[in-house]
Amino acid sequence: MVGNISSILGGIQVTIGEKLKKCRANTAFTQADIAEKLHLSRKTISGWETGRNYPDIGSLIKLSEIYKVSLEDLVRDERMLEHFDEQKKSRGxxxxxxxxxxxxxxxxxxxxxxxxxxxxxxxxxxxxxxxxxxxxxxxxxxxxxxxxxxxxxxxxxxxxxxxxxxxxxxxxxxxxxxxxxxxxxxxxxxxxxxxxxxxxxxxxxxxxxxxxxxxxxxx
Structure with missing residues (x-):
């Protein structure tokens, strides 16, 4: 069942990294657990949560399934949208x-x-x-x-x-x-x-x- 991320965050507007960290803590997973599920390094997961870099859309879909939250709520971050827009321009x-x-x-x-x-x-x-x-x-x-x-x-x-x-x-x-x-x-x-x-x-x-x-x- 997909939950509402606002209830996890208490209605506070935060960055995608903070959302990922809160959602992980809410599900009692460690960074190592998530890294294993996504076949990535723990350093990569840490980078997402601290805002040093951003997950791609495929990883976000998997994270929304793991954390049982809406993908739309998860990516609702202006900097994240700017990142995807820049990625699109770069690919072009x-x-x-x-x-x-x-x-x-x-x-x-x-x-x-x-x-x-x-x-x-x-x-x-x-x-x-x-x-x-x-x-x-x-x-x-x-x-x-x-x-x-x-x-x-x-x-x-x-x-x-x-x-x-x-x-x-x-x-x-x-x-x-x-x-x-x-x-x-x-x-x-x-x-x-x-x-x-x-x-x-x-x-x-x-x-x-x-x-x-x-x-x-x-x-």
Whole structure:
């Protein structure tokens, strides 16, 4: 049965942290008890109760069930609502960065393929650098790592990564720069060009894997 939190607090307006502390005390649970029920650390529960941080909505739902109080009463705190509003804005910004970065990756992946194959003599040395920086930005903001908990999904990624790297390596080795270096028969020139081509092949591989497996399913 869901109770009224006002009766627990005596009608006094308090913060979400104080509410959580009062409700826990009212049910005779310790912080360790709540931490165990939510599969969290006691330090996390302490942080909520002292106002250092806030629980997410999933945790609040579970807490309302444990304490048998209304979820609406539990979250009725201006600072808590401001926190959720800021979280929503932050997720929106992260989503925008990911979306823009993903499509920048698509564009520069195509340009890198054209550059590697020297189609119509196209060559722009900054493409690999821009692609690398963008991949770092994308992966640092990516929040969909849960999908990689599936063994089947990871195996698919590894198989595609291996196949793409083999193809990219072959294409990179057939690059005109490599052919020219071999014609000169200069060992240092060949080594330098081959290293650059292998780095390019790895960059292409990562970029293609990102395009295939890292796209936001909601887009």
């Amino acid at each position: 910004r992260e989503s925008s960065i990911l979306k823009i970065s993903y499509w920048i990756n698509v564009v520069f992946l195509m340009l890198e393929i054209i550059e590697v194959m020297r189609i119509n003599g196209f060559h722009f040395t900054l493409i690999p650098l821009i692609l690398t920086i963008n991949l770092i930005v994308f992966l640092s903001h990516f929040d969909g790592w849960n999908r990689f908990k599936s063994t089947f999904y990871v195996v698919k990624v590894l198989l595609v990564l291996t196949a793409v790297f083999i193809v990219a390596s072959v294409v990179s080795v057939l690059n005109p720069d490599v052919v020219s270096a071999l014609a000169i028969q200069d060992a240092s020139a060949v080594s330098g060009v081959m290293l650059a081509r292998m780095v390019s092949a790895m960059l292409l591989t990562i970029s293609i894997v990102v395009v295939i497996f890292f796209r936001n399913p909601r887009e």
